[in-house]
Amino acid sequence: MPPRPNVRVLRDIKARKGVVDNEISRRAYLYVARNQTLPAQVRYQAQLQLNTFGRYTRPTTVKNRCTVSGRGRGVISEFGLCRYQFRLKALAGELPGVQKASW
Amino acid sequence: MASAPSRLAALTRLRSVIFQTSYNPTSQRTGAKYLKRRLRGPSMMDYYPQQLSISAINKEFGLDLIDEDEEQRLQDVADKKKRGKGAPKKAKSAADSRRAQRKR
Numbered sequence: 001m002p003p004r005p006n007v008r009v010l011r012d013i014k015a016r017k018g019v020v021d022n023e024i025s026r027r028a029y030l031y032v033a034r035n036q037t038l039p040a041q042v043r044y045q046a047q048l049q050l051n052t053f054g055r056y057t058r059p060t061t062v063k064n065r066c067t068v069s070g071r072g073r074g075v076i077s078e079f080g081l082c083r084y085q086f087r088l089k090a091l092a093g094e095l096p097g098v099q100k101a102s103w
Numbered sequence: 104m105a106s107a108p109s110r111l112a113a114l115t116r117l118r119s120v121i122f123q124t125s126y127n128p129t130s131q132r133t134g135a136k137y138l139k140r141r142l143r144g145p146s147m148m149d150y151y152p153q154q155l156s157i158s159a160i161n162k163e164f165g166l167d168l169i170d171e172d173e174e175q176r177l178q179d180v181a182d183k184k185k186r187g188k189g190a191p192k193k194a195k196s197a198a199d200s201r202r203a204q205r206k207r
Contacts, residue, residue, distance in 0.1 A: 067150070
């Protein structure tokens with residue numbers, strides 16, 4: 001059984017769910033708020049509505065963490081692993097095409 | 104011979120009709136990019152691999168399997184509490200939380 005995801009990973013998953021649930025309505029409000037051809041009053045109201053969305057509905061709150069250890073820094077995005085897990089897996093030969101350099 | 108501005112404007116209008124693009128000579132922001140952009144949510148949900156947990160299985164199939172790690176954790180918490188080593192009570196007011204800070 002894989003290790004339990006830590007609380008930061010759970011929070012990140014929560015943020016991802018929030019983004020999925022609110023993406024379409026957020027886009028609609030963004031469209032109205034950023035549309036210069038619409039009256040200023042309407043755009044302002046749309047911007048106010050955008051501000052009422054919670055923090056876990058914005059795509060920028062989502063962070064790609066290590067999929068094994070949940071580490072937030074030093075994540076090699078191509079593999080979704082932090083540098084240490086990457087090293088462990090690479091040395092164990094679990095990453096196809098990855099080899100330890102030697103010359 | 105230089106072309107008149109009105110002729111150039113007519114040309115751009117005609118061009119947008121022929122190539123079926125929107126005619127926007129003043130380059131106003133229409134917000135179209137927020138509608139055209141692909142939705143990022145679905146691929147975001149695929150980032151972490153699916154986690155199997157006993158509690159999730161129980162909820163999905165209505166089973167009553169016992170998660171030994173979780174049982175052990177709850178047991179440890181109860182034991183600690185019995186020895187007076189439990190988590191402190193949540194502060195009810197701002198004054199309470201300040202008092203807790205000072206003790207540390």
